[in-house]
Each structure stands twice: as C-alpha cells, then as structure tokens.
Amino acid sequence: MKNKSIYGYIIIVVTLLSVVARVTLAQPPKGHPGADINPQQTLAAHNKARAEDGVGPMVWNDTLAAYAQSFANKRIGDCALTHSSGPYGENIILGRYPDSNLSGPVAVGYWMEEKPNYNYKLNKCDFACHDYTQIVWRNSVRLGCGSVRCQNDANVWIICSYDPPGNIPAELRDHLSPIAVVTQNRAIVLHLKLMVQSHPTGLSKNNLLKLFEPRPPLEYKPPSEKRKCPHCMAQLVSNFAEPGDAP
Numbered sequence: 001m002k003n004k005s006i007y008g009y010i011i012i013v014v015t016l017l018s019v020v021a022r023v024t025l026a027q028p029p030k031g032h033p034g035a036d037i038n039p040q041q042t043l044a045a046h047n048k049a050r051a052e053d054g055v056g057p058m059v060w061n062d063t064l065a066a067y068a069q070s071f072a073n074k075r076i077g078d079c080a081l082t083h084s085s086g087p088y089g090e091n092i093i094l095g096r097y098p099d100s101n102l103s104g105p106v107a108v109g110y111w112m113e114e115k116p117n118y119n120y121k122l123n124k125c126d127f128a129c130h131d132y133t134q135i136v137w138r139n140s141v142r143l144g145c146g147s148v149r150c151q152n153d154a155n156v157w158i159i160c161s162y163d164p165p166g167n168i169p170a171e172l173r174d175h176l177s178p179i180a181v182v183t184q185n186r187a188i189v190l191h192l193k194l195m196v197q198s199h200p201t202g203l204s205k206n207n208l209l210k211l212f213e214p215r216p217p218l219e220y221k222p223p224s225e226k227r228k229c230p231h232c233m234a235q236l237v238s239n240f241a242e243p244g245d246a247p
Helices: 003-027 041-050 064-074 102-111 130-135 169-175 177-197 203-213
Strands: 089-096 142-149 155-163 232-234
Touching: 041 102, 041 130, 041 142, 064 142, 064 155, 089 102, 089 130, 102 130, 102 142, 102 155
Parallel strands: none
Antiparallel strands: 089 155, 089 232, 142 155
16 A cells, blocks of 8 residues: 555656646747847947947946836837837837847847947937937936847847936937047047158148048948848837937
C-alpha cells in the first residue's frame, strides 16, 4: 500500500510540474511587448547622442516608463503613429516585426538621423527633425520608454517620453547646443589662418570680404537608405508644442 501511495504522489507531483512548465514556457499573447526596451541600453543611447551635441545626460524615470508603456498598450489594436497629448515630450516609431529588429537603441539611432535637418543658423527644421531636437533638448533630463507588439503581429511600436518636454519653439535655440555653429566658427578661423599663410602680404581686405560672401543655401539631401532600421517609420508630423500645450 505504501508503494502505491508513493507512486500516486509521484504522479501528482510530476503532473503539477508539467503544468507549471507549460505555464512558464508559454509564449506571450499577441499585443505584449515585442521590442527590447532595455532601460540601461536605451538610456545610454540617448546620453551618447546628447554628449555628441554637448548636452548633459538624462536619467531613467520609472514613472515616465510606466506612462509610456500604458500609452503603448493602447496602440495594440492600430499601432497608429499618434501622440498621447499628455504632459511629456514624446518620440514614437513603428517597425515591421520581426524584420526591423527594433529596440530602444535602434530607435534612438533612427531618430538621430534627423540631425542634419536642423538649421542652427535659422533656428528651424529644413525637414523633419523634431525627434532629434527632443532627444538633445537640454532641459529634458528624465526619460522613460515603452513598447508593444501589435495584434496583427506584423509591427512593433515604441514610444519614449521626456520630462520636462522639449520642442517649445520660443525656447528652441536656448535648449539646443550649437555644435554646428561652433564647428562653422572653427572652420572660419582655420580658413583665415590659411589665407594669411597663402598671401605674402597677409590678409587683405579683398580676401577677407571673399570669406564672407553670401553662398547659396545647402540643398537638402535625404538620409542614407542604409538605415539601422530599414523597416522602421518614425513620426514625421511636427510635435512642436506651444507653451502650455501638451506635446
């Protein structure tokens, strides 16, 4: 009888373990996050981009991350590139699943491709650049991101939220680091030195005037097609916020 009882207990335990294993190994249902939003890596990608523009680092904020994930969950059904109209700045991106290999750092790389579109001299975007300006906005020091895989399992949707929000037109120049202008000034100084060295009589008035002759504006050239995320589509609609308005 004891052997039979022990045998019965073994069957029960094995059955329970089998059930637990099935629950543990089950695949997440459609609509669960399908992109890698590793907080450390996503934050590092943002801070690397900011450092390259001479802007201080951000910190990861769990409240922002929860807000971003909550709004991402609402996009399960449509994966629409629409903003939440909440109190934070936002960048969003949509990628084909699984072709895009979309992740937090990949999304940042895609948004940063807009960098050449910002005209520091004119203080405006020559083309879509508001995802870039939000990333390097000096006053946006807190970050949180979320993601979701849409119900059709064909797309992944990522959102990053920023606090305080950026892209306020009246404050644009004050909150972006004019690295491009600094680079241009250094180029002018170098040009002056070369002109002095190349002319025995030094820097003449005519040579100096030539340096500041008006030049035709640079023609916009779209980013290279060799994107880090060729199957991604960023939000191209302006998300500039008027003071007091939600981003």
